[in-house]
Amino acid sequence: xxxxxxxxxxxxxxxxxxxxxxxxxxxxxxxxxxxxxxxxxxxxxxxxxxxxxxxxxxxxxxxxxxxxxxxxxxxxxxxxxxxxxxxxxxxxxxxxxxxxxxxxxxxxxxxxxxxxxxxxxxxxxxxxxxxxxxxxxxxxxxxxxxxxxxxxxxxxxxxxxxxxxxxxxxxxxxxxxxxxxxxxxxxxxxxxxxxxxxxxxxxxxxxxxxxxxxxxxxxxxxxxxxxxxxxxxxxxxxxxxxxxxxxxxxxxxxxxxxxxxxxxxxxxxxxxxxxxxxxxxxxxxxxxxxxxx
Numbered sequence: 001x002x003x004x005x006x007x008x009x010x011x012x013x014x015x016x017x018x019x020x021x022x023x024x025x026x027x028x029x030x031x032x033x034x035x036x037x038x039x040x041x042x043x044x045x046x047x048x049x050x051x052x053x054x055x056x057x058x059x060x061x062x063x064x065x066x067x068x069x070x071x072x073x074x075x076x077x078x079x080x081x082x083x084x085x086x087x088x089x090x091x092x093x094x095x096x097x098x099x100x101x102x103x104x105x106x107x108x109x110x111x112x113x114x115x116x117x118x119x120x121x122x123x124x125x126x127x128x129x130x131x132x133x134x135x136x137x138x139x140x141x142x143x144x145x146x147x148x149x150x151x152x153x154x155x156x157x158x159x160x161x162x163x164x165x166x167x168x169x170x171x172x173x174x175x176x177x178x179x180x181x182x183x184x185x186x187x188x189x190x191x192x193x194x195x196x197x198x199x200x201x202x203x204x205x206x207x208x209x210x211x212x213x214x215x216x217x218x219x220x221x222x223x224x225x226x227x228x229x230x231x232x233x234x235x236x237x238x239x240x241x242x243x244x245x246x247x248x249x250x251x252x253x254x255x256x257x258x259x260x261x262x263x264x265x266x267x268x269x270x271x272x273x274x275x276x277x278x279x280x281x282x283x284x285x286x287x288x289x290x291x292x293x
Contacts, residue, residue: 002041005034009049021069021153022209024231036071070156077117079174080124082256084273094132101141112218113150115226119161122150126200127179151206162203164193212241219247225255252278
């Protein structure tokens, strides 16, 4: 058994985690790093956390570094999280996008699920779009004009997301019978999402600390319940970079309980039915603001 983590080792690993994935570990969370990394320390053949730190910082072992990120990141997710958001998507955002696609004022709708974990959020988006098309008998627009990019820092959760296979516990977290019966097939004790929905989503590994320039621009960004784990400097950096990839009338959706204190220079905050979203300040005029009906 490896000895308990020392204060110096904790500080080293704490700084490493913040530098490499943006997650801020509080000073009183020494137990968190010790608990989540102890097995990795042993598997790496190290006798102390300090030896493990030296190994991940001096050797270019991407697999080991990815394992640290996987162990530290919190993959808390569920289907259709915060139901009021999905109602707003159906009642406000989708009707606007459909109108603009029909009139030719836009040729596509790009949506980014930034920190998608095991895929529940982007698949919820895809199911909502597909269901809207079915409900309103829309046949003149190709569903694939809605392009969904889903990213996460963790390779392992992305592999699960791409498979689209979920156990009963995962399905119990937010999935209702309507969507389950329409879009899933049960195989043994697992639920497999339909190929049609899976093909609507592109999954890609991405670290929010990196430049956003290679991602393109977006009309709708889901950045929900991830910034709560970041330092204030990381939050500010992500919000600044996000402003460069939002289209002029683009919408940034965050968690209903999330509070940002330094968005005023670039964004205007909107709240509708407990749904919090932001638009770029210079474009939130009568022409570009998403109407709240």
